[in-house]
Amino acid sequence: xxxxxxxxxxxxxxxxxxxxxxxxxxxxxxxxxxxxxxxxxxxxxxxxxxxxxxxxxxxxxxxxxxxxxxxxxxxxxxxxxxxxxxxxxxxxxxxxxxxxxxxxxxxxxxxxxxxxxxxxxxxxxxxxxxxxxxxxxxxxxxxxxxxxxxxxxxxxxxxxxxxxxxxxxxxxxxxxxxxxxxxxxxxxxxxxxxxxxxxxxxxxxxxxxxxxxxxxxxxxxxxxxxxxxxxxxxxxxxxx
Amino acid sequence: xxxxxxxxxxxxxxxxxxxxxxxxxxxxxxxxxxxxxxxxxxxxxxxxxxxxxxxxxxxxxxxxxxxxxxxxxxxxxxxxxxxxxxxxxxxxxxxxxxxxxxxxxxxxxxxxxxxxxxxxxxxxxxxxxxxxxxxxxxxxxxxxxxxxxxxxxxxxxxxxxxxxxxxxxxxxxxxxxxxxxxxxxxxxxxxxxxxxxxxxxxxxxxxxxxxxxxxxxxxxxxxxxxxxxxxxxxxxxxxxxxxxxxxxxxxxxxxxxxxxxxxxxxxxxxxxxxxxxxxxxxxxxxxxxxxxxxxxxxxxxxxxxxxxxxxxxxxxxxxxxxxxxxxxxxxxxxxxxxxxxxxxxxxxxxxxxxx
Amino acid sequence: xxxxxxxxxxxxxxxxxxxxxxxxxxxxxxxxxxxxxxxxxxxxxxxxxxxxxxxxxxxxxxxxxxxxxxxxxxxxxxxxxxxxxxxxxxxxxxxxxxxxxxxxxxxxxxxxxxxxxxxxxxxxxxxxxxxxxxxxxxxxxxxxxxxxxxxxxxxxxxxxxxxxxxxxxxxxxxxxxxxxxxxxxxxxxxxxxxxxxxxxxxxxxxxxxxxxxxxxxxxxxxxxxxxxxxxxxxxxxxxxxxxxxxxxxxxxxxxxxxxxxxxxxxxxxxxxxxxxxxxxxxxxxxxxxxxxxxxxxxxxxxxxxxxxxxxxxxxxxxxxxxxxxxxxxxxxxxxxxxxxxxx
Numbered sequence: 015x016x017x018x019x020x021x022x023x024x025x026x027x028x029x030x031x032x033x034x035x036x037x038x039x040x041x042x043x044x045x046x047x048x049x050x051x052x053x054x055x056x057x058x059x060x061x062x063x064x065x066x067x068x069x070x071x072x073x074x075x076x077x078x079x080x081x082x083x084x085x086x087x088x089x090x091x092x093x094x095x096x097x098x099x100x101x102x103x104x105x106x107x108x109x110x111x112x113x114x115x116x117x118x119x120x121x122x123x124x125x126x127x128x129x130x131x132x133x134x135x136x137x138x139x140x141x142x143x144x145x146x147x148x149x150x151x152x153x154x155x156x157x158x159x160x161x162x163x164x165x166x167x168x169x170x171x172x173x174x175x176x177x178x179x180x181x182x183x184x185x186x187x188x189x190x191x192x193x194x195x196x197x198x199x200x201x202x203x204x205x206x207x208x209x210x211x212x213x214x215x216x217x218x219x220x221x222x223x224x225x226x227x228x229x230x231x232x233x234x235x236x237x238x239x240x241x242x243x244x245x246x247x248x249x250x251x252x253x254x
Numbered sequence: 255x256x257x258x259x260x261x262x263x264x265x266x267x268x269x270x271x272x273x274x275x276x277x278x279x280x281x282x283x284x285x286x287x288x289x290x291x292x293x294x295x296x297x298x299x300x301x302x303x304x305x306x307x308x309x310x311x312x313x314x315x316x317x318x319x320x321x322x323x324x325x326x327x328x329x330x331x332x333x334x335x336x337x338x339x340x341x342x343x344x345x346x347x348x349x350x351x352x353x354x355x356x357x358x359x360x361x362x363x364x365x366x367x368x369x370x371x372x373x374x375x376x377x378x379x380x381x382x383x384x385x386x387x388x389x390x391x392x393x394x395x396x397x398x399x400x401x402x403x404x405x406x407x408x409x410x411x412x413x414x415x416x417x418x419x420x421x422x423x424x425x426x427x428x429x430x431x432x433x434x435x436x437x438x439x440x441x442x443x444x445x446x447x448x449x450x451x452x453x454x455x456x457x458x459x460x461x462x463x464x465x466x467x468x469x470x471x472x473x474x475x476x477x478x479x480x481x482x483x484x485x486x487x488x489x490x491x492x493x494x495x496x497x498x499x500x501x502x503x504x505x506x507x508x509x510x511x512x513x514x515x516x517x518x519x520x521x522x523x524x525x526x527x528x529x530x531x532x533x534x535x536x537x538x539x540x541x542x543x544x545x546x547x548x549x550x551x552x553x554x555x556x557x558x559x560x561x562x563x564x565x566x567x568x569x570x571x572x573x574x575x576x577x578x579x580x581x582x583x584x585x586x587x588x589x590x591x592x593x594x595x596x597x598x599x600x601x602x603x604x605x606x607x608x609x
Numbered sequence: 610x611x612x613x614x615x616x617x618x619x620x621x622x623x624x625x626x627x628x629x630x631x632x633x634x635x636x637x638x639x640x641x642x643x644x645x646x647x648x649x650x651x652x653x654x655x656x657x658x659x660x661x662x663x664x665x666x667x668x669x670x671x672x673x674x675x676x677x678x679x680x681x682x683x684x685x686x687x688x689x690x691x692x693x694x695x696x697x698x699x700x701x702x703x704x705x706x707x708x709x710x711x712x713x714x715x716x717x718x719x720x721x722x723x724x725x726x727x728x729x730x731x732x733x734x735x736x737x738x739x740x741x742x743x744x745x746x747x748x749x750x751x752x753x754x755x756x757x758x759x760x761x762x763x764x765x766x767x768x769x770x771x772x773x774x775x776x777x778x779x780x781x782x783x784x785x786x787x788x789x790x791x792x793x794x795x796x797x798x799x800x801x802x803x804x805x806x807x808x809x810x811x812x813x814x815x816x817x818x819x820x821x822x823x824x825x826x827x828x829x830x831x832x833x834x835x836x837x838x839x840x841x842x843x844x845x846x847x848x849x850x851x852x853x854x855x856x857x858x859x860x861x862x863x864x865x866x867x868x869x870x871x872x873x874x875x876x877x878x879x880x881x882x883x884x885x886x887x888x889x890x891x892x893x894x895x896x897x898x899x900x901x902x903x904x905x906x907x908x909x910x911x912x913x914x915x916x917x918x919x920x921x922x923x924x925x926x927x928x929x930x931x932x933x934x935x936x937x938x939x940x941x942x943x944x945x946x947x948x949x950x951x952x
Contacts, residue, residue: 089843089847092844100840100843104839106832
């Protein structure tokens with residue numbers, strides 16, 4: 015078994031007539047957290063959407079777990095074991111929290127033991143288990159979105175800005191839950207703007223600019239080098 | 255001079271240019287080139303439908319909204335003239351008054367429908383127009399005291415436009431110079447003027463905004479154009495043009511009835527002519543209407559002849575039966591939307607570009 | 610000046626308001642029935658009209674339900690939906706007529722068997738037709754409303770003309786099976802048996818649909834897909850397959866509606882589906898595109914309006930539905946129960 019779970023080779027993708035990804039090369043190691051960093055609008059979300067198949071890769075190859083999945087349908091990619099937490103959370107607001115979770119367990123039932131583990135990580139989900147997901151607060155929706163990805167074991171988790179717009183207290187809940195996921199040996203590709211979170215969770219990092227990966231290496235290396243941060247992301251994170 | 259008349263919208267294809275000239279000259283000289291009652295009826299029908307289809311294309315082709323109420327606007331113009339003529343002294347005044355009132359009513363109704371549907375989603379418009387148009391059609395056939403119901407109304411048009419009115423006592427080139435001829439040229443010239451006005455509209459800055467909306471309404475809105483407003487104005491303009499075409503048709507036929515101006519079948523004809531001619535080009539309306547009306551008049555009878563001639567062949571006579579006309583139109587319609595979305599005019603222009 | 614009162618917690622009031630907001634559409638139907646009672650004055654006329662209105666509403670709902678779901682799920686607007694109504698009516702009625710000795714016998718069992726077989730045949734044919742329609746007509750024009758409207762309209766013409774080819778251009782008159790003729794008398798009002806049956810069938814369809822949508826996994830997928838199809842796929846479900854299934858079921862339901870309507874009118878024409886589409890569109894617009902519950906309420910309201918007004922002021926009945934639609938759209942521009950769309 016190879017030690018990378020996901021590889022992108024020269025991936026290009028367009029949104030309407032705009033050429034967003036201009037040849038992304040990325041390797042996501044197995045059993046570690048890889049941070050996908052970069053300023054707004056450089057193509058991080060588009061990269062995740064292309065991996066998921068919501069956007070078609072016009073060029074390049076997406077390899078997952080030893081298979082070429084470039085031409086596969088979104089649903090097939092999901093069934094191969096990719097859990098996805100989109101930027102907009104993708105909550106089904108007309109369904110209850112429970113129904114959201116049940117749907118997320120594609121292969122069948124949501125195991126009780128799994129459910130309890132999710133309740134432990136995100137207590138509000140227990141409280142609002144039978145409420146319509148549309149009535150949840152923003153933070154609770156984000157918890158549900160991550161919990162859905164955790165409804166089954168996935169080979170890879172794609173998580174897009176899980177702390178966006180959340181209060182600090184809720185952010186620490188998120189970080190704790192993601193750390194637990196990481197400690198369980200999960201492979202995670204995480205888009206994050208909050209550098210403190212990135213530093214707390216990331217093993218590896220890849221920085222994007224203008225539709226390409228411009229730097230990749232150890233997260234600690236990036237975290238310790240303010241000059242590098244400034245050069246890659248246009249601002250120093252140390253001050254924040 | 256010509257370029258000004260056609261608002262700088264050149265055919266951009268030699269074949270198309272020749273075709274358009276042929277249509278124009280053919281219609282202008284129809285009474286002389288193709289003598290006979292039937293061909294004159296066909297020529298007048300083409301004139302009216304060119305305007306009607308062009309006005310429909312103003313909506314469908316230029317702003318991307320589908321309406322099923324175009325026959326309603328057409329009918330408003332026709333019934334406007336009919337009712338005015340019915341209630342007033344014989345002459346040109348009621349004709350003009352009826353046409354103006356019909357056009358006004360069409361504009362108001364179009365405005366109301368647009369207000370309700372376009373504000374929400376453009377597809378509401380298609381459904382709401384279908385519902386309103388069918389309600390109006392039922393209303394017209396039920397209010398028989400006013401509209402003559404299913405039987406329709408016969409019009410007492412100005413005497414100067416009837417065959418009884420003689421301009422010359424002797425035929426020239428085998429053509430009688432009477433009121434009927436005058437009537438034809440009235441229909442022809444008004445149609446031509448209306449068509450050129452619409453050509454001017456779509457080539458104006460207003461028309462270009464409409465096209466921008468059709469291409470991408472979100473972006474047009476983002477740039478700062480009030481999409482709903484533009485679409486509403488286009489809808490009203492289109493309705494007024496359709497009503498005027500209806501007035502002309504009533505004047506020519508000296509009759510209005512639900513079947514001739516309001517039926518759903520005419521609505522389908524308009525759709526077919528627009529799509530086959532080419533959506534989004536005024537010339538497409540001219541080409542589509544001409545070809546379709548010609549086919550309707552002559553091909554249908556040809557189908558009957560063919561069906562009789564092939565009576566011994568299995569299946570073919572059944573398929574060539576003139577009653578199958580609409581079936582073939584439906585098939586043609588589906589195929590053109592798939593394979594031929596830019597219509598005849600689009601194809602001709604493309605072949606120039608690639609050639 | 611003090612702002613204090615504004616800061617008082619208003620939880621109860623808000624939740625009551627929200628509840629009213631949710632319940633308002635559901636209250637429209639009983640309110641309309643009550644209003645009809647006072648306007649009509651006569652108990653027996655009111656009862657007869659109400660049953661007739663509910664029967665009509667239920668039949669329209671059966672036809673509209675598939676259309677609204679198909680729209681909600683894939684943003685596909687099918688102007689050819691009426692074709693399934695016509696085809697269903699012709700196949701169903703022809704089947705029952707072919708079983709003439711069963712339909713003509715004074716036995717409820719044999720009559721229902723004939724009608725049941727007719728319904729089955731109609732739904733089977735319209736289901737298969739729906740499948741072909743989706744494949745051939747609609748599949749190539751996903752995401753393009755303009756083309757969808759045009760193409761499905763073309764499909765409607767072709768199907769109608771094929772009906773004319775097979776069954777001829779004339780309308781077909783026929784009688785209902787023996788035991789479904791006539792009426793029963795209740796509280797001095799004559800209630801046609803067939804209308805009662807139509808109400809029962811319509812209600813059963815509605816309850817079954819709700820159960821499927823609320824209690825089954827496939828129902829969850831459909832409801833989730835209406836809101837956010839992309840996310841449903843990202844969870845591993847093939848939305849395209851689900852959509853085809855919904856399209857087939859919706860077509861079959863339109864076929865059922867067609868049979869029911871045919872036996873209600875005791876006459877069928879190739880253009881009947883086209884005529885019904887007018888009412889169906891009004892219903893899905895006032896209900897809110899994509900909402901099954903909305904279509905149900907909308908259909909009942911249209912039925913009630915049409916029947917009450919036809920009794921009170923026959924000439925106004927023609928535009929009563931347009932007036933209803935206008936009023937509803939002024940109140941809620943998206944319809945009564947618009948579906949939430951994630952974007």
